[in-house]
Amino acid sequence: MDKDRKLSDRPEFAVLNGVVVPFADARISVMAPGLTFAAAVFEGMRAYWNPDHEQLYVLHLHDHLERLQFSMRVIELDNPPSTEDLTSQVIAGLRANNFREDCYIRVQTYVDDWGEMIATGPVGSSIICRRRPRVEAFANGKHFAVSSWRRNADDASPPRIKATANYLNSRLAGLEAKRIGADGGIILNRDGTVSEGPGGCLFIVRDGRLITPPVTAGILESITRRTLLLLAAGMDQPADERDVGRTELYLAQECFYCGTGQEIVPILSVDGKAVGTSEAGPLTRRLQEAYDKIVRCRDAAYRNWLTPVYE
Ligand SMILES: Cc1ncc(COP(=O)(O)O)c(C=O)c1O
Missing domain, CATH: 3.30.470.10 (Aminotransferase class 4, branched-chain amino acid transferase, N-terminal domain)
Structure with missing residues (x-):
């Protein structure tokens, strides 16, 4: 920019x-x-x-x-x-x-x-x-790489708190990703399982199931993540909150990054390995469409998630 x-x-x-x-x-x-x-x-x-x-x-x-x-x-x-x-x-x-x-x-x-x-x-x-318009990556996706930085732990600088201090960890991962030519970093926790990205949570799709690391994986308890789990339940889409291994990122048919700022960004590759066909997958696109309708008050069922600003 x-x-x-x-x-x-x-x-x-x-x-x-x-x-x-x-x-x-x-x-x-x-x-x-x-x-x-x-x-x-x-x-x-x-x-x-x-x-x-x-x-x-x-x-x-x-x-x-x-x-x-x-x-x-x-x-x-x-x-x-x-x-x-x-x-x-x-x-x-x-x-x-x-x-x-x-x-x-x-x-x-x-x-x-x-x-x-x-x-x-x-x-x-x-x-x-x-x-702040929607990020272009909502349509085009991004390429991610697993970071060499580990997520700060709940007993050190708790990621569950949205503390400015936690963003040093995110910054280091973001800088490293940029240096190696990726658009974003995926941060593992001390156990070596997937935690989250520098400013958003992660989902993968494997064999028709939506999967996201649990709230004990060193993540911010993301409101977008919770929203997407609710949307999935509303679509009868099976979803699991469970640990995600690094190599599952390479096996996944779909992968995306989510958060308030990023909304829902398709992840096209991880560590240079294509995710699925290296395009946004069908479930990712379905969730994006549903999300877009809700946030612009075009879906009456979710009207109570929105606060109008003007009288
Ligand atoms: C580290 C981190 N994780 C997750 C999220 C996503 O949280 P939310 O969906 O509440 O915006 C954010 C962004 O706000 C973040 O900075």
């Missing part, structure tokens, strides 16, 4: 400590423990524009903010902002920018100001909403 594109993606307004401010004024102290010791947690959500409804819908807003509450509880932040307050602030941030296209929303909370490693306050929050 070029520099101009990044600059133009900056929103006009952000929400800082509950107040809508010009994006340029959303700043924190250089000595904030959120920065100096990564005492910070966050959420990433998507909002989808439906031109027929003239409406922007935030997907799974409540679930994301509840996961944030869990993350804040584990890293012990004082008086964390409530889900109710953050809900209104996300809506305020989107409305202030008057977005009428697909967006990404980052909600982050951290120890602000100046303090030691175990400081638990004062707690700051910021919400950055920006335009």
Whole structure:
């Protein structure tokens, strides 16, 4: 992505400590423990524009903010902002920018100001909403490689928390993937089974069954992963949550990467070995179609997963 594109993606307004401010004024102290010791947690959500409804819908807003509450509880932040307050602030941030296209929303909370490693306050929050179209890889897929970096463990830097600190592990895997010419890395856990990717979870399809590593495999308890398991159940598609061995990635007929930002990205090869026919498989495409309908409020059955932004 070029520099101009990044600059133009900056929103006009952000929400800082509950107040809508010009994006340029959303700043924190250089000595904030959120920065100096990564005492910070966050959420990433998507909002989808439906031109027929003239409406922007935030997907799974409540679930994301509840996961944030869990993350804040584990890293012990004082008086964390409530889900109710953050809900209104996300809506305020989107409305202030008057977005009428697909967006990404980052909600982050951290120890602000100046303090030691175990400081638990004062707690700051910021919400950055920006335009973000669907990734091209949704249609075209990506090539992945197994990373030499192992996933951080639940008893060290727990991946179940969406903590900024965990993204060092993801960054190292992502940098390595880029260096060797892959689009993304697959990270194994200490047991040597598949954990997840740098910013999303993994599914494979073997002999008609959808398979994904369990929540004890060193993954973030992904909301997209859970959504896809629910969709599979609704389609009478057999699905298993179980350990996945590295070489199963080479045997799988289909494989895909999922998460809020990536949505559902077909994985065409792993370690240079074709997955299936090296094209998005039929189940991957079926799930993508169902997902797209749901997130744009074109499937009434799942309307309660969406929060409309405009009145
Ligand atoms: C490390 C990691 N795993 C999984 C996910 C997918 O989680 P979710 O579906 O809740 O966005 C993400 C992305 O947000 C992530 O960063």
